[in-house]
Amino acid sequence: MERITTALTVLTNTGADRAALPLLWWLGPIAAIVALFFAILFYKQMMRRSEGNEQMKFIAQAVREGAMAYLSRQYRVVALVFVVLFVIFLVLSFLKLQNPIVPFAFLTGGLFSALCGYFGMKTATNASARAAHAASKNLNSGLQVALRAGAVMGLVVVGFALLDITLWFLLLYAGFPILFPQHFISLAANPLPQITAIMLSFGMGASTQALFARVGGGIYTKAADVGADLVGKVEANIPEDDPRNPATIADNVGDNVGDVAGMGADLYESYAGSILATSALGVAAVNLAGNNLLPGKSALQIGLLYITAPIVLSALGIVLSILAIYMVRTKDEASQSELINSLSRGLNLSSIGIAVLSLPLLYVLGLPNWFAIWICVLAGLGVGLVIGKSTEYYTSHAFQPTRNIAEQADTSSATALIEGLAVGMESGAIPVAVVVIGIMISYYVAGGVDNLLMGLFGVGIASVGMLSTLGFTLATDAYGPIADNAGGNAEMSGLDRQVRQRTDELDAVGNTTAAIGKGFAIGSAALTSMALLAAYLEEIRLVLIELRGIDSLLVRGELIPVMQMTMQNFMDFYHVSLLNPSVLAGLFIGAATTFFFSAMTMRAVGRAATGMVEEVRRQFREIKGILDGSARPDYARCVEISTAAAQREMLAPSLVAIIVPVVVGVIFGIPGVLGLLAGALVSGFSLAVTMANAGGAWDNAKKYIEVGEFGGKGSAAHKAAVIGDTVGDPFKDTAGPSLNILIKLMTMVSVVFAGLVVAFSQGQGLIYMLLH
């Protein structure tokens, strides 16, 4: 007991000169609570609405039950994984290979992420029938219900993330020193590096949860979708969401578990990860620069300013998001273009708001390089917007690339597939270009020439700025599947065709905004990962001091205190150069891991979908009267198949993400890990964009044909496009988005297992040990 107490106090010691938190820091927890308050408000408003007639309620109830049954089974599997990892971390702690607070921080990251998924999905499944019912009144009412329900998800994510981060910080900064008053001077007067390093492990909890949610949800939804489409649309020639299709309920459940719960966990992780990585870098940058940055203030005081900066930006983003949600309201009988304008207004308001208001906030906060940091925020917003626009260009059928696919579909499915793959592969060029430009601008503007860590802090701030309005962008993201489900409900309940038309319009509006949301998600992943590379080395520094008790290292013949080692010293000590075969091995393995991981998730979808196809065919064959509507298909069996398949299939790919960095770290050491992370980042980014956009483009090429081009529904071109869409489903909804998380989870795993890796020749790895 005393050991634990001792350990905890060691880790939380704040030294003699305790500094008060900047006043603006408190905006963080306040905004978090405000976000949660509005989430509850929107939820209650939504629940007060009517769910419509009995048939609508029945279908909504079936989807709800399926979704919740899935979620509880998923959480049970994930809980098991968390318990195993928790025990591993505890054992590592007792072996002095791990910080003893890490296991707990890890747990809360996972827990809050799971809560977001739960609340988001509860809201979404309650909203679909209500949105359908509201849409039977008019378009705007449907929009309001769906968007407000999506906003619950958005606000819960940002609220919980910011709450968890600020509470942990309070606990580590002020709580533990009060609870355990003995002080151990370990990192001079500045405990912030320790605190931010511990908090990164909270990110690993969120990432692990997110990967399971994305992979499991992605498998579920696409197995159902592919199964429903292939047999229903192609073979039996019945429309989407037709109640005669046995897989239709599973399909609608899938939208919720994949696109709502999965996406929520995904973006929770991105949001929290970018704030945590940026904080760690800010502290590290200040630590090395000393008090040159702001004469007269201690490193602790300046560090607190840099920790506060991302929190202030996020708090501002929350307020703007709530305002933006309220902005989205139009006349009762709005046209579609008015709707799009309305949503765009929200997006513009929040983006411009961040751009304009962050300047005075950063100034008032008192950051020495406040203007430069503001430029980084702008760079981040710019990157997100351009990626979003590029995504829209490549995936919307208003533009040439998607129309070309439709044209190729008129030749054959094979040429449509080739063209779609080409569109996807081409579409990475603009995002990569703007990410590179964004990195260069924020790195150099923030001061990377003199202080590499400050440059990377700038890159981190760019990703925080980009994600700051997540409350709103996620609302517009989550709104899509809700509108989609509303349409399904309307179709299955046999509502007026006009209702279905309206929900389709809502869905279509959502696609445009979702493209921009995706741009933000993937752009921030790239920027955050770059920041995490440096955060990883900061973690190594602490591990060397805290766990290994190493005060100084011999770097190229010079003994340098570990506390004062620059990033360059680390690179020198670990021989991290592009000609070191361990770095190249890491790069190779990193790139290959992204492909291998995608293979696993794609195959999982393929296998699960085959099971679904067989079941749907069996029902059509064995249950007489399904097609003429005289008999009801066995929906539950299809839900069960998707659920079981997702559970079975999600484990292996997720374990790959956890095991690879540890094994590479042990064998190739820290140069290998850095290579691995960089390789996975650059290769995974291109691959993820390729998959997401190819999938999106196939989907919309199909829709383009459905609106009457190239022969319209039922034509040969349409059949070819449906095949493209089906291949694209696991691309855009399973493998592609999972890659984002894979990249970051591998970094987080590296950070958390740094202690183990450093145990092998100070992190030079087994191969080095054997050769020296």
Add this chain to the structure above:
Amino acid sequence: MERITTALTVLTNTGADRAALPLLWWLGPIAAIVALFFAILFYKQMMRRSEGNEQMKFIAQAVREGAMAYLSRQYRVVALVFVVLFVIFLVLSFLKLQNPIVPFAFLTGGLFSALCGYFGMKTATNASARAAHAASKNLNSGLQVALRAGAVMGLVVVGFALLDITLWFLLLYAGFPILFPQHFISLAANPLPQITAIMLSFGMGASTQALFARVGGGIYTKAADVGADLVGKVEANIPEDDPRNPATIADNVGDNVGDVAGMGADLYESYAGSILATSALGVAAVNLAGNNLLPGKSALQIGLLYITAPIVLSALGIVLSILAIYMVRTKDEASQSELINSLSRGLNLSSIGIAVLSLPLLYVLGLPNWFAIWICVLAGLGVGLVIGKSTEYYTSHAFQPTRNIAEQADTSSATALIEGLAVGMESGAIPVAVVVIGIMISYYVAGGVDNLLMGLFGVGIASVGMLSTLGFTLATDAYGPIADNAGGNAEMSGLDRQVRQRTDELDAVGNTTAAIGKGFAIGSAALTSMALLAAYLEEIRLVLIELRGIDSLLVRGELIPVMQMTMQNFMDFYHVSLLNPSVLAGLFIGAATTFFFSAMTMRAVGRAATGMVEEVRRQFREIKGILDGSARPDYARCVEISTAAAQREMLAPSLVAIIVPVVVGVIFGIPGVLGLLAGALVSGFSLAVTMANAGGAWDNAKKYIEVGEFGGKGSAAHKAAVIGDTVGDPFKDTAGPSLNILIKLMTMVSVVFAGLVVAFSQGQGLIYMLLH
């Protein structure tokens, strides 16, 4: 004139202590001439055989004319590109940004590569009817004709490559100093670094030619193939190579221009590139180690040993390849398994021969670390064999992955496509693992811990060892399309069904050996590229001294003579660390370039195939009586369409490969280039394996169904598999193999344009210039 003379002599000065070439070095040119002699012998033997009846001759002639017409048009376009590049190089030379011999070395690389393509294709197009005619006697005769014809290609490639390399070396080492006797002491007493650096630009000629051949040939063959398959097989339900199909001659021409001429140029480039890169590294390693390696000998004398090592290995490989070709002969009525055994015997003989005989040769040569270098040869062979076996596992329908695709085809084409993509993505894991293991073994065994360059020389030797038996492996590779064409000829000439069965068997045997050949090609590309990264920095060293007149640089506060800078000094001077945003930008752009390039080549195939599909449909519609055989289709029109499409489409992707490294070099400097090359290498490797194996697996899944599984030919599963095969065509025969060359061409371009890049702040790049 005098300036040129002066320049030439500067570049070729050998200093005072001229050393004689090691006796074993002369094995190189001798083996090259022997190879060319046997190539002529095999060609004459083949030409003495009968081409069969009039119809066979007519078809062979049509294919021959189409192929030669294509080749001459391709060469005209490429010649134009070469002239432009030649002029650019000349201008750069006069601006002192380029070595004045480079333009000429560049030209010969391209010229000899073009000759290989020409002779290879001339042989192949003359052999097909003869192989068909021989196969009408018995299986073994068909095998002999096809394999010997393939051997012409194999021997021409290794012969010309080794001849060009050894002649240039003689000219630079001994010829120029005699022609231009004034001596300019520029690199002390050792001219080898200059000579090997100049010779690398010969590699760029070969790479440029190879890329055009691969991309152009790949587009040609797949446009014809896809067009023929989609309309002929799927829509009109006529079998492969049916004379009623208007695209069938174009399809057969395509096999020759893509799989023979394209592959020949590809492997010529790999073979020459690995020898050149390894020589450059050997010289550099010796140069830095000084005469510690072999006391009593000068750096020049030791350097000559290291230059001789890859040449001796290649010479040995040529002799073994010729023996292996003679080994492949069985009884007249051999069964298929006997045939496979016969081919495998040849492969085993040459591989074991290299493994056993290289040990005494390296010992006799007198390399100080001869045993270690021998281990590297073994490592290289091992990597090639394992990748080959892994390729076979993933793409042969004797194994589970391909059968799974066939099974998924029974569900739908979409699931077959998903499964195939998953198989491809998964199949990179083993190749990456063995490449990493091969790199680690050869690097450390060769002595990379003490001398990084010697470690990389070991990696280079591994790739030379792997490719040493190319004479034979390429024969088995080129033999495939010849057998395929023989089958086409038999089918179109209405020969006995038994003949077609025999050629199909020959084709099938070729698939197995071709898989191993592909393993060698892609494995060596990875190893050579790694070696080229260091060779690039060696080039920078020479550029700094020769062109910029910089004798020493300030590296971290210490003034170091450029001649004595270690690789680490270069890394330090240019800030090449994984946290340098320029390096990361390069990595991002490198990965993205491989995707973008693939998109361009895939789309080119899609576009060209669409044109072909429309033409074939038009002919079926407009030329009455094609399908009942009463009218002859317009073959020439289809040949023309493929030719024109390939010409039009090959330029843009090839220019990307040339422009990107130059632009990245100018903007981001040398750290950016190194990042670019590493990013393209690791991402391109995984992507290339993915594409090649997914394509191969789809192809064989279709064949598996055709032999009677899942309903056999004409079943729904078969139709689904044909779609998969069609999507796989550009994967495996256009984009995938082109990536290999892209990776190396980008490195070669960087090497050749090093002078231009160094002109910007000594190679720190524009961004650095602007910021400092």
